[in-house]
Amino acid sequence: MYExxxxxxSVKLLDEVEGVIGYSWGTLPFRARPFLCQKKEDVTHLVFNxxxxxxxxxxxxxxxxxxxxxxxxxxxxxxxxxxxLIREGQVKRENLVIVGIPCYGMVDRKKLEERFGPLQPQDFxxxxxSLTFKGENLSIGPFLEATCQRCLHPNPPLYDHLxxxxxxxxxxxxxxxxxxxxxxxxxxxxxxxxxxxxxxxxIRCYACRNSCPLCYCKECFAExxxxxxxxxxxxxxxxxxxxxxxxxxxAGRCVECGACERACPVDIPIALLPCKVxxxxxxxxxxxxxxxxxxxxxxxxxxxxDPGEFIR
Amino acid sequence: MVNEDRWEPKIVAFLCHWCSxxxxxxxxxxxxQYPPNVRVIRVPCSGAVNPLYILRALREGADGVLVSGCxxxxxxxxxxxxxxxxxxxxxxxxxxxxxxxxxxxQFSWVSASEGQRFAQVVQDVVxxxxxxxxxxxxxxxxxLHV
Numbered sequence: 001m002y003e004x005x006x007x008x009x010s011v012k013l014l015d016e017v018e019g020v021i022g023y024s025w026g027t028l029p030f031r032a033r034p035f036l037c038q039k040k041e042d043v044t045h046l047v048f049n050x051x052x053x054x055x056x057x058x059x060x061x062x063x064x065x066x067x068x069x070x071x072x073x074x075x076x077x078x079x080x081x082x083x084x085l086i087r088e089g090q091v092k093r094e095n096l097v098i099v100g101i102p103c104y105g106m107v108d109r110k111k112l113e114e115r116f117g118p119l120q121p122q123d124f125x126x127x128x129x130s131l132t133f134k135g136e137n138l139s140i141g142p143f144l145e146a147t148c149q150r151c152l153h154p155n156p157p158l159y160d161h162l163x164x165x166x167x168x169x170x171x172x173x174x175x176x177x178x179x180x181x182x183x184x185x186x187x188x189x190x191x192x193x194x195x196x197x198x199x200x201x202x203i204r205c206y207a208c209r210n211s212c213p214l215c216y217c218k219e220c221f222a223e224x225x226x227x228x229x230x231x232x233x234x235x236x237x238x239x240x241x242x243x244x245x246x247x248x249x250x251a252g253r254c255v256e257c258g259a260c261e262r263a264c265p266v267d268i269p270i271a272l273l274p275c276k277v278x279x280x281x282x283x284x285x286x287x288x289x290x291x292x293x294x295x296x297x298x299x300x301x302x303x304x305x306d307p308g309e310f311i312r
Numbered sequence: 313m314v315n316e317d318r319w320e321p322k323i324v325a326f327l328c329h330w331c332s333x334x335x336x337x338x339x340x341x342x343x344x345q346y347p348p349n350v351r352v353i354r355v356p357c358s359g360a361v362n363p364l365y366i367l368r369a370l371r372e373g374a375d376g377v378l379v380s381g382c383x384x385x386x387x388x389x390x391x392x393x394x395x396x397x398x399x400x401x402x403x404x405x406x407x408x409x410x411x412x413x414x415x416x417x418q419f420s421w422v423s424a425s426e427g428q429r430f431a432q433v434v435q436d437v438v439x440x441x442x443x444x445x446x447x448x449x450x451x452x453x454x455x456l457h458v
Contacts (some may be wrong), residue, residue, distance in 0.1 A: 068370050094416065184409075192411025221364060229364055235453050241367050244406060248363050251402050254388075273406070285398065302394035304384065307401055312420035312433055 001050075001128065002101065002163045006073065007043045009099060009161060012069045014040050017097055021059050022073040023052040029121040030109045034059055040270050048073065050107040050126055052146065055259040057081035057213035060091045063167040071097035077257030079156030080290025081213035084253055090216060100159025102167045103131045105140065107149035110267075112241075114141055141175040147271050149257030157291050180275055197242075201266045202239040204232060208260035208270050209246065214253050223244055247273040252298040254278050255290045321375035321441040323350045325364065325434070328358045330388035331423045332380035338427030347438040348432035350378065355383065359392025365404045366417055370450040376416050376441040380433065383421040393421070412449055415440040 012035075024035035024045040036059070037043055057078050059065065074082060079100055080133055085091045112119055116133060116180045125132035131141050141149070143303045154167035170176060183191060206222065209215045221229050222242050229245070230238050247254075254274040263272040281287050285298040314318040333354045339346060355361055358381025364379045379400065387393045400419050408414045418440075420433045446455065 123323070186407070188411045191409065195410050196449075212421055229368060237452050240410075240450060241371055244367060244410070245364055247406060248399075248403060251399075273410075276409055277402055277406055280402055283398055284401065299395065299398055302391065302398055304394070306394070306397055308384065308397055310401065310404055310419060311397065312418070 001126070003046065005163050006046050006048055006099070009163070010037060010043045010046060010071070011040050013099075014038075014043075016069065017071045018068045019065070020046070020071040020073070020099075021056050021065075022046045023048060023054075030107075032111070036065075046073075048101060050105070050111075050140070053106040054211065055081055055213045055257045057085060058211065058259070059105070060085065060096070061213075061216050066091070067095070069095050069097070071099060072146065073099050073101060074156050074159060075101050075103040076151070076156045077103075077290075078157045078213070079154065079256050080186075080255035083158050083259065083290040083293050084214055084255065085216075088253075088298075094234075097161070098156070098159045100162045101157035102155045102162070102165060103148075103151075104154065104166055104255065105144040105171055107140065107217060108145045109144045115143070118264070137201075141177070143170075144164050145258055145262065146179045146269060147256055147261060147275070148174045150180060151256070153291070155287075158293070165300055179269065180272060180279060183272065196236065198268045199239040199243065200236050201268055202234060202243070203266060204234040204239060204242065205265060207265060210251075211259045211263035212258065213257070214255070215246070216249065217249075221249070223287040226288045243270060243273055247277050250274045251277045252281055252285075252287060253289050258289045315394040319446055321349050321438060321446070322373065323376045323378055323379040323434075323437060323441060324350045324369040324374040325380065326355050326358070326361050327352055327422075328355050328388075328393075329354055331386065332358075332430065333383035334424035335380075335426045335430040338424065338428075339430045342427045344427055344431040346434045349438045349441075350434050357387065357389050357392035357398040359387070359389065361387040361395075361396060361399075361404070363399055366403065367450070370416060370430045370447060371452055372454045373447070373451050375447045376418065376437060378418050378420065378421045378433070378437050380422050380430075383423055386423060413444045415444050416447060416450075 019036050019038040023032040025047055026033040030051055034054050055078050056072055086093050117284055123134050131138055131140055151171040154171055230241050256275050256278055258271045264270055281298050287298040361379050369377050381393045404417055418437050422430045
């Protein structure tokens with residue numbers, strides 16, 4: 001999708017920037033990987049498709065790129081993460097050329113495998129919001145990643161160039177398959193049983209943290225020696241501490257891109273926690289991360305009539 | 313193992329220096345009786361209570377945590393408790409959504425003149441934690457077996 005446009009624009013942009021951060025195909029089918037394009041002859045490697053999940057804003061924080069003028073491909077959540085990074089003083093707006101891409105959602109390979117068995121790339125044809133499997137046309141909705149099915153902002157809020165046409169629907173309303181709402185409906189005991197089982201699986205590899213575009217603390221509380229919040233042992237109680245602690249650190253900052261969930265090697269739906277916190281913030285503090293750069297983040301401000309009934 | 317018959321809850325209380333700690337002090341000098349289950353930690357302001365303190369207390373074996381500060385509008389630092397209220401709201405909602413008992417983490421506003429009220433709050437907190445029994449879900453694993 002959009003590849004001609006992306007490549008043509010990248011050639012133009014490479015005159016003024018030192019590199020374009022985008023995606024190229026990975027070594028395995030149905031996987032794209034981040035790609036830093038620095039030469040005009042390399043633009044043919046740039047691709048964009050339904051497997052470009054990784055949040056590229058993460059790569060703006062790497063030491064060598066931080067002070068350079070860089071162009072970056074930004075889906076809606078990448079652009080929101082960039083907005084938060086600018087707001088937090090981590091990157092400079094004048095160093096960035098943001099190439100916005102309206103996003104129809106990223107496809108979860110596991111959901112494809114569940115439905116179609118072993119996958120062959122030649123069996124599939126991809127369109128914006130549908131796919132063709134051996135001639136049969138199917139909606140893309142059921143195969144999207146959980147965070148994409150509950151997406152509220154398919155169009156980037158911040159960009160210099162926009163590729164393609166804006167998405168005209170709100171994915172959460174159209175796909176009507178919000179994992180969080182489903183969990184909200186079960187009893188507290190069932191939810192605990194679910195989460196206890198999930199946290200037991202965590203091996204504390206910190207892939208979630210490392211893939212998160214907004215987890216950029218030089219020293220993470222998980223590895224701090226003073227205070228020694230928690231050890232590296234992957235026991236259920238420590239895992240719970242880590243994930244709850246991380247969700248609270250992300251409060252009012254998480255852009256719900258699902259990078260953590262995608263990176264998890266043991267398939268824990270980790271994004272549920274920060275997404276729940278964002279949902280609380282949306283409902284009670286009227287704030288969404290990365291949409292309006294001038295709005296005060298929710299934990300740096302207050303209102304006198306904030307919810308307080310829980311306090312005696 | 314916890315002996316269920318003789319079990320008494322351990323409550324960690326983070327009290328702000330300017331209001332609740334002074335309120336606890338007033339309860340003391342007024343000789344007001346309240347349950348001895350509470351372990352007081354004095355903090356400069358309820359806004360200085362990092363949610364990680366609360367999680368850590370629970371992980372180290374506290375059966376309940378009480379955080380208490382000045383009434384809204386009375387903060388010595390003008391707005392510390394307003395910021396605290398937002399953080400605590402998110403922590404409390406998230407924990408209870410995950411399935412942790414709501415009584416484990418409690419909050420109150422107690423002013424320096426409310427010795428009687430402090431005693432009552434502690435009484436209520438201890439009673440509610442006694443009702444739900446020893447903490448199991450967030451405690452370090454090896455503490456469950458000693």
